Amino acid sequence: MPFDQQTSDGGGAKDPAQGQIILDVKNLKKHFPIRRGLLRRVVGQVRAVDDVSFNIRQGETLSLVGESGCGKTTTSRCILRAIEPTAGAIHFRIDQGEPLDLGPMRKRDLRPMRQHMQMIFQDPFSSLNPRMTIMDIIGEPLLVNGMTNLVERRERVQELMGLVQLPAAYINRFPHAFSGGQRQRIGIARALALNPSLIVADEPVSALDVSVQAQIVNLLLELQDRLGLSYLFVAHDLSVVKHVSDRVAVMYVGKIVEIAKTSDLFETPKHPYTEALLSAVPVPDPRARSKRIVLEGDVADPAHPPSGCYFHPRCPHATDRCRSETPTLNETAPDHAVACHRAEELDLRGVTAAA
Amino acid sequence: MPPIPMGEPARPRREPILSVRNLETHFLLDEGVVRAVDGTSFDLFSKQTLGIVGESGCGKSVTARSILGIVESPGKVVGGEVMLRRDGAREMIDLAKLDPKGDRYRAIRGAEIALVFQEPMSSFSAYHTVGNQIIEAIRLHQPLTKKQARNKAIDLLHMVGVPKPDRRIDEYSFELSGGLRQRVMVAMALSSDPRILIADEPTTALDVTTQAQVLDLLRQLQDERDLAIILITHDMGVIAEMADDVVVMYLGKEVENGPVDDIFHNPKHPYTRSLLNSIPSILARPRSKLSTIEGSIPHPYARPPGCPFHPRCTVAIPGLCDSQTPRFLPMGDRQGVSCFLHHGPSGQSMPSGKDTGARHDAV
Structure with a gap:
C-alpha cells in the first residue's frame, strides 16, 4: 500500500477551508466574436464566460x-491561459509568495508559472503521443525544465510511476500497451512531474469504465491528501463531483449561478437550476425512482442570452422581475452564494441519503 | 438449457x-x-x-x-x-x-x-x-x-x-x-x-x-x-x-439476469456486486472513497480461461474458477447467474453461496 489511508475517508479530518488561497479569479470574461460576411465584421459576441469569480484554497477541490x-471548460482553460481571457484577473500564489496576476502577463513571463499549474485531460487515448514511451511522456516536462541528466530523470519518472501505482517495469512501453485507466495514470504522473500546486482536471474520469473510474477517483483523492494539491475539477457527472469536491460551483450560460460547500449545495440547493440538475441525476437504486424535475427546452444560446436571469425561460418559479432584472451572485448563508431573486423565499429540494 | x-x-x-x-x-x-x-x-x-x-x-x-x-x-x-x-x-x-x-x-x-x-x-x-x-x-x-x-x-x-x-x-x-x-x-x-x-x-x-x-x-x-x-x-x-428486468454482461458472457429490484438489492454474481459498489452515488458523503474492482477489463484477445471475471474476483475459487467455465443457470424463480459460488461444477445448487447483499441494504 503506497499510501497511508488517512484523511480522505474521514471527510472532515483535514480542513481545506483553513488553507491559504492559492487561486483567486476575479470577473473573468471570455467573449468569442461572431464574424459574418466578406469583411469578417464582428456582428456579435458569444459570452462563453461572463464575469466569473471564485477562489481555491490550498489542498481544496473546487468543481465546476x-x-x-x-x-x-473555457473557464478552466482561461485560468491556464490556454485560451486568452477577454478580461478579468487571475491571481495565483506560488510557494507562499505574493499572488501574481496571470491575466495580463506576457507569454515569456508566464512560462515559469506553468510548472505550478498542470492539466489532466479527459481522453487518455488521444492525449498521449503513441510514438513516445512512458519514460519519454512522463520525462518530457522534466527535460524541458532542465533535468538533462538521463539517470536522474529516469529515477524521477520511476518515482512518479510509483506515485500513481504503475509498475516501474513498464517504463519503456508505449501507450497502446495500456488500458484506459493505466493511460489516465500516465497522464496524472506527467501532470505531477514538476510538483505543481494546482491541477486542472477537465473531465478526468468520464471516458473510463465504471470499475476503472472508481480507481482513478480514489487515486486523485489520495494524491491530494499526500501532496497537498489543489484541484479545479471540471465535470458533468454530479455523482463523481460529490465524491471529490470540497466546494462546487454551478455554471449556466457563462455565469456561476450557485457556489457552496459540497454537502450544502447537494442537500439545500438555493437556485432552481441546481435543483433541477440534481433531480435529473438517475439514482442507482430502483426503489428510489422519484419524481424528477424535467426542464423544458434547451440551454440558452450564449450569443443571444435571454433578458434578465438567463434561466428564466426554463424556470418554474420565474416572475416578472426575473424576466427583466439580472440577478447578482449574493451570499445567502456563510460560504453559500446564489444568483437568484427568489433564493430566500423558495424551498427547493436537494438530494439526501434519506430520499 | x-x-x-x-x-x-x-x-x-x-x-x-x-x-x-x-x-x-x-x-x-x-x-x-x-x-x-x-x-x-x-x-x-x-x-x-x-x-x-x-x-x-x-x-x-x-x-x-x-x-x-x-x-x-x-x-x-x-x-x-x-x-x-x-x-x-x-x-x-x-x-x-x-x-x-x-x-x-x-x-x-x-x-x-x-x-x-x-x-x-x-x-x-x-x-x-x-x-x-x-x-x-x-x-x-x-x-x-x-x-x-x-x-x-x-x-x-x-x-x-x-x-x-x-x-x-x-x-x-x-x-x-x-x-x-x-x-x-x-x-x-x-x-x-x-x-x-x-x-x-x-x-x-x-x-x-x-x-x-x-x-x-x-x-x-x-x-x-x-x-x-x-x-x-x-x-x-x-x-x-x-x-423492468436486467441482463448483466461481462466480456461477452451473460453473468446474471433478473428483475431490476433483485439485481440491485439481491445481486448474486460477484461482478454485479462489485459493479454496484464501485459506482459513485449522488447520495455519497463528500470526499468519500469508492470501493474498486482491481485490475482492468482484459483485452478481448487475451480472455482469461475459466470464468472471465476470475482474475478480478475477490471470492474466486482457486482450481475451479480459473479452469472451468461456469454455466448460466437459474437461481430461484426469476434470477439466473453463471457463477460457481451458486452452482457447483456439475450444475448442482450450492447453498453456501455467500450472500453479502448490495450496498443499499448495507448502508
Whole structure:
C-alpha cells in the first residue's frame, strides 16, 4: 500500500477551508466574436464566460459543473491561459509568495508559472503521443525544465510511476500497451512531474469504465491528501463531483449561478437550476425512482442570452422581475452564494441519503 | 438449457415477442477469434423494458446488432437463436437463420425492430435534411406518397416533442441541439410502428437534464404504443430508473439476469456486486472513497480461461474458477447467474453461496 489511508475517508479530518488561497479569479470574461460576411465584421459576441469569480484554497477541490456549453471548460482553460481571457484577473500564489496576476502577463513571463499549474485531460487515448514511451511522456516536462541528466530523470519518472501505482517495469512501453485507466495514470504522473500546486482536471474520469473510474477517483483523492494539491475539477457527472469536491460551483450560460460547500449545495440547493440538475441525476437504486424535475427546452444560446436571469425561460418559479432584472451572485448563508431573486423565499429540494 | 423466466411478476404470463437463446457472435480476425458475444439468452415481452448493462467490451452493443443482423464484418453470428414472433403470427421465426442482406430481414429491420443509436450527431447524414431522412425511412416500409410521408414525418416529430415540427423538418441535423437530434432519431425509429425498440446508449452523449427528457419520452412512448424496449447502457443509474428486468454482461458472457429490484438489492454474481459498489452515488458523503474492482477489463484477445471475471474476483475459487467455465443457470424463480459460488461444477445448487447483499441494504 503506497499510501497511508488517512484523511480522505474521514471527510472532515483535514480542513481545506483553513488553507491559504492559492487561486483567486476575479470577473473573468471570455467573449468569442461572431464574424459574418466578406469583411469578417464582428456582428456579435458569444459570452462563453461572463464575469466569473471564485477562489481555491490550498489542498481544496473546487468543481465546476453545468451542462455542455455552460463555459466550464473555457473557464478552466482561461485560468491556464490556454485560451486568452477577454478580461478579468487571475491571481495565483506560488510557494507562499505574493499572488501574481496571470491575466495580463506576457507569454515569456508566464512560462515559469506553468510548472505550478498542470492539466489532466479527459481522453487518455488521444492525449498521449503513441510514438513516445512512458519514460519519454512522463520525462518530457522534466527535460524541458532542465533535468538533462538521463539517470536522474529516469529515477524521477520511476518515482512518479510509483506515485500513481504503475509498475516501474513498464517504463519503456508505449501507450497502446495500456488500458484506459493505466493511460489516465500516465497522464496524472506527467501532470505531477514538476510538483505543481494546482491541477486542472477537465473531465478526468468520464471516458473510463465504471470499475476503472472508481480507481482513478480514489487515486486523485489520495494524491491530494499526500501532496497537498489543489484541484479545479471540471465535470458533468454530479455523482463523481460529490465524491471529490470540497466546494462546487454551478455554471449556466457563462455565469456561476450557485457556489457552496459540497454537502450544502447537494442537500439545500438555493437556485432552481441546481435543483433541477440534481433531480435529473438517475439514482442507482430502483426503489428510489422519484419524481424528477424535467426542464423544458434547451440551454440558452450564449450569443443571444435571454433578458434578465438567463434561466428564466426554463424556470418554474420565474416572475416578472426575473424576466427583466439580472440577478447578482449574493451570499445567502456563510460560504453559500446564489444568483437568484427568489433564493430566500423558495424551498427547493436537494438530494439526501434519506430520499 | 432451460429458459430463464423473466418479466415482472405482477404482469400476466405472456409469450415473449423476442427470445434470444445462446447467441454467439464472433469476430474472425487474423490475430484470432474475438468472442464478442458468447452465449447470451434472454426473453423480451411487449411493454417490457429490458436493460442490458456492462462495461466496454462486454458485448452489449454487438448483441443489439446481432438481433438486427447488422454486425459489421468480420463479425458473424455463429450460433444460437434469435426467435421473433412477428405481428399477429403464432409461430416464431429464427432471425439468426435469415440472410442478413436478404429481403425478409430487411422487411423486419426498421419495421418491427428499430434501433436508436448512441451518437445522434454521426448517425444522421449532414447532406440531407432530417425530414428527408425520416421520409426515406417511412417510404422504405410503407406505400405512401412523398406528400403523405412528409405529413407523417411532421406528425412523428410532433409526437416526440419537437417544437415547430413543420419548420424543423427542413433543417439539417447540425442545426439541432443534442436533445432535439435524439428526439428526431426516436421519431425516425418509430416511423414504421415497430414493436421492439433497441436503444443503444441513447442518452450517453447527452447532459443529465436532456437525458431526463429523453428517458421520459421513451417511457411515454412505451405506454402509448406498448413498445418493448431493449435499453443498452453502461449507466446503472439509467438502468435503475428505466428497466423492468436486467441482463448483466461481462466480456461477452451473460453473468446474471433478473428483475431490476433483485439485481440491485439481491445481486448474486460477484461482478454485479462489485459493479454496484464501485459506482459513485449522488447520495455519497463528500470526499468519500469508492470501493474498486482491481485490475482492468482484459483485452478481448487475451480472455482469461475459466470464468472471465476470475482474475478480478475477490471470492474466486482457486482450481475451479480459473479452469472451468461456469454455466448460466437459474437461481430461484426469476434470477439466473453463471457463477460457481451458486452452482457447483456439475450444475448442482450450492447453498453456501455467500450472500453479502448490495450496498443499499448495507448502508
